[in-house]
Amino acid sequence: SMYLLPPGWEKDPALMTEAFVNEGVTTAHFIPAMANSFLDQVEMETEEKRTSLAKTLKRVFAGGEALAPQTAARFARSLPETAVIHGYGPTEATVDAAFFRYDHEKDRERMRLPIGKPVPGARLYILDSEKAVQPIGVAGELYIAGTGVARGYLNRPELTKERFLDDPFYPGERMYQTGDLARWLPDGTVEWLGRTDGQVKIRGYRIEPGEVEAVLRQIDGVREAAVVARTEGEETALYAYIEGQDQQTVRTELGKRLPAYMMPSSFIEMREWPVTPSGKLDRKALPAPGGAAERRAYTAPRTITEMKLAKLWE
Incomplete structure (x- = not known):
């Protein structure tokens, strides 16, 4: 089931934490800035309430912007049993195209958290300016293909033509040009590096x-x-x-x-x-x-x- 916070409660971490405990919320999605405000409140709560929250909140998804390793580490310290998943994906690819699950022991020293591997049904390409595949470790532009790619922008055919391109690897399908810089890491995950512009x-x-x-x-x-x-x-x-x-x-x-x-x-x-x-x-x-x-x-x-x-x- 889904619990919707009353209007305005997302701006009040104390009310949010109270609702999470009372309603037994198991899964939450945060913008990174909101996650830090939530963690501020968690760290101020009584041990009893923190324990209750830790028992119910099984996983936290963070997306919309890059999640700092320090924020993920705060979750690991305050709510050690809560899984932290770093998500990536623009609206043009039905929001979530890749996920990375944070492991505190392995990932706390990273400068950036990877955006992970593509979700089922999605494909990620990192290409150079000639649309050739970039080797592992080499930066290129990130493209998304697969079932999540949108049909285009409503009533904007020129912009659709510019951003939704023919997939050179799957004839007859299309890929979305994200405008993001990224690279493949040796472990098979993708690291986001910034915007091409x-x-x-x-x-x-x-x-x-x-x-x-x-x-x-x-x-x-x-x-x-x-x-x-x-x-x-x-x-x-x-x-x-x-x-x-x-x-x-x-x-x-x-x-x-x-x-x-x-x-x-x-x-x-x-x-x-x-x-x-x-x-x-x-x-x-x-x-x-x-x-x-x-x-x-x-x-x-x-x-x-x-x-x-x-x-x-x-």
Whole structure:
């Protein structure tokens, strides 16, 4: 059976936890940001309520955005008997096209959680610009084929033609071009790497903001992170939004793990994140740099000489 939360309860973790216990909810689906709020509440509950919740909540699906390994690890610590499944799939492929089940012992040190293997009936292709299959470990664009692929966009034939292509491996069938970068891992799972249109060029270097986000989430204490590129005039810079750790610590730790040209120009501490109606992070609504949350803007080396000086001081 299905239990539907009353309107608005999804924004109140205390009410949500109460409902889960009272109704004996066994399976839940969270957007990652909502999962962290839920875990905050779980960690504040009495031991008795946590025990009750742990007995009933058998599995949690997380999707809509990439699930950070730290969030999955929080589930493993607070609700060790609850299975955590990382899901992937756009609406154009009937939402879920791949799943990955988190194993705390094996996966807690990963920089990213894989999106896993295709669900029954789905096929995943990772192709280059010529639609040739990419080898294991090599990034390419992700395509989805199989029974879940939609017929197209309603009343938008041109966009349908652009995104829903003939499947070169199964004549007569179609595949959906996701616009996502991914690669096959040696264990047969797929790792999501970001968007094909997400790359930016800063001071001559091509940078994928998703790569910086992944490293940020590896820093102790960082619960959530987002990195966006903003262009003012002819200058493009990266801005990092973080929760759970102070920006000076994050800047220092990030400097140990990334080359100088990938360092964000500013770090902005967040307490609440803007979200879309569907619960995903609304990147366009993130506060502009220069507010009270921003302190001591960092300027990355801009010339060879500055890079050499920075390296010496490191």
